[in-house]
Amino acid sequence: MPETGLSQRCQVWAVLNVTPDSFSDGGEAITLEAALRKAERLSAEGADVIDVGGASSRPAGATYGAGAAEVSVDEELARVVPDIRCGAPIPCPACTGTRFVRVARADRYGFPLDYVACDGCGLLFANPYYDAGSLDRFYMNYYAPVYGRTARPDLAFAGELERGRAVRRLVDSHAVTRGLEYASVLDVGCSHGGFLAAFPGNWLRVGYDYDESLFTVGRSRGLELNAIGGLDADARKFDVIMANRVVEHTRDPVAFLRRLARLLAPRGVIYVEVPGLRSDLVAHIDYRLMFKNAHCFLFDAHTFERCAARAGLRSEYLDETVRALLAPGDYAARAPAAGAAPGKAAAEFVRARVARYRPPGALARLRELPRRIFRALARRTGARV
Numbered sequence: 001m002p003e004t005g006l007s008q009r010c011q012v013w014a015v016l017n018v019t020p021d022s023f024s025d026g027g028e029a030i031t032l033e034a035a036l037r038k039a040e041r042l043s044a045e046g047a048d049v050i051d052v053g054g055a056s057s058r059p060a061g062a063t064y065g066a067g068a069a070e071v072s073v074d075e076e077l078a079r080v081v082p083d084i085r086c087g088a089p090i091p092c093p094a095c096t097g098t099r100f101v102r103v104a105r106a107d108r109y110g111f112p113l114d115y116v117a118c119d120g121c122g123l124l125f126a127n128p129y130y131d132a133g134s135l136d137r138f139y140m141n142y143y144a145p146v147y148g149r150t151a152r153p154d155l156a157f158a159g160e161l162e163r164g165r166a167v168r169r170l171v172d173s174h175a176v177t178r179g180l181e182y183a184s185v186l187d188v189g190c191s192h193g194g195f196l197a198a199f200p201g202n203w204l205r206v207g208y209d210y211d212e213s214l215f216t217v218g219r220s221r222g223l224e225l226n227a228i229g230g231l232d233a234d235a236r237k238f239d240v241i242m243a244n245r246v247v248e249h250t251r252d253p254v255a256f257l258r259r260l261a262r263l264l265a266p267r268g269v270i271y272v273e274v275p276g277l278r279s280d281l282v283a284h285i286d287y288r289l290m291f292k293n294a295h296c297f298l299f300d301a302h303t304f305e306r307c308a309a310r311a312g313l314r315s316e317y318l319d320e321t322v323r324a325l326l327a328p329g330d331y332a333a334r335a336p337a338a339g340a341a342p343g344k345a346a347a348e349f350v351r352a353r354v355a356r357y358r359p360p361g362a363l364a365r366l367r368e369l370p371r372r373i374f375r376a377l378a379r380r381t382g383a384r385v
């Protein structure tokens with residue numbers, strides 16, 4: 001579904017049948033390749049939602065005989081979900097606990113994943129998660145069709161630049177780089193490079209990411225953007241390191257943060273942003289949208305800080321968005337935010353948020369319109385709302 005759900009134009013709903021006994025298209029899209037090809041065509045033709053059907057609704061009667069056979073939920077999932085497998089369950093990366101409360105059995109797209117809340121600290125994550133081979137297969141074959149790609153890299157770059165300016169203000173207010181004539185900045189998971197462009201043009205500005213096709217705009221603006229494979233061989237140290245919306249995609253957030261810390265110059269800072277479970281920004285959405293298979297981990301400030309601590313980093317700044325400024329140092333573990341039973345409390349928190357959600361009616365969407373216009377204007381002028 002469209003991420004915001006706020007589009008004002010008519011939405012086009014396309015149906016893609018992957019049933020062997022579909023009566024409307026004769027089972028034409030039964031192989032995975034054929035299904036993906038058709039999904040891409042539907043998307044190119046303007047479909048906003050592609051409804052993947054795994055159970056035929058062929059009715060009984062004179063035309064269709066006995067009608068479609070009932071299929072089990074497992075059979076339906078096997079039909080609509082590609083060949084992606086999970087590995088073995090892992091201990092909690094934030095506290096090494098091994099007792100969990102299950103929160104969800106599938107993500108928002110119906111990919112079969114168990115999301116659990118850790119009893120020791122309340123961290124929510126998919127456990128078990130895809131094994132390494134499946135994760136590669138998912139990012140190579142399915143990520144772009146499921147999550148979409150942009151047709152306007154220049155606009156994507158401009159959006160990143162605007163968010164990068166906010167990052168730079170935060171870094172400047174805490175870091176020794178403030179007022180420095182020359183420093184260096186690294187963005188791991190740099191996407192189009194817009195975040196880097198928010199830092200001064202005479203700084204060393206270096207980015208790494210998987211998809212080199214994103215680099216065109218950034219490179220034309222003088223940024224050094226590289227394929228992620230070269231990161232381990234990069235012997236330079238950086239004064240500022242950024243990882244925007246990356247940690248939640250990794251299979252081991254502690255190992256990833258340790259890797260960033262090794263690239264840090266003395267007295268440098270690491271900026272990390274991950275989607276925050278308790279953020280005001282997501283308080284009113286359909287909470288089930290938070291569970292999407294590309295996000296292995298769902299952090300709040302507390303569980304993120306515990307992961308950072310295990311990587312030898314303490315937070316100089318931390319909010320529930322979640323945005324964090326980290327520096328090497330000891331961290332005294334605070335008591336779990338949720339008291340004696342963090343796993344149960346985290347699961348209750350999610351259930352309450354899901355239960356509270358009511359889809360907005362037409363009148364509510366209309367009332368919301370002036371506020372959205374105001375916010376859009378405010379963003380342009382840099383005002384705070």
Ligand SMILES: [Zn+2]
Nearest residue numbers: 092095118121
């Ligand atoms: Zn834990």
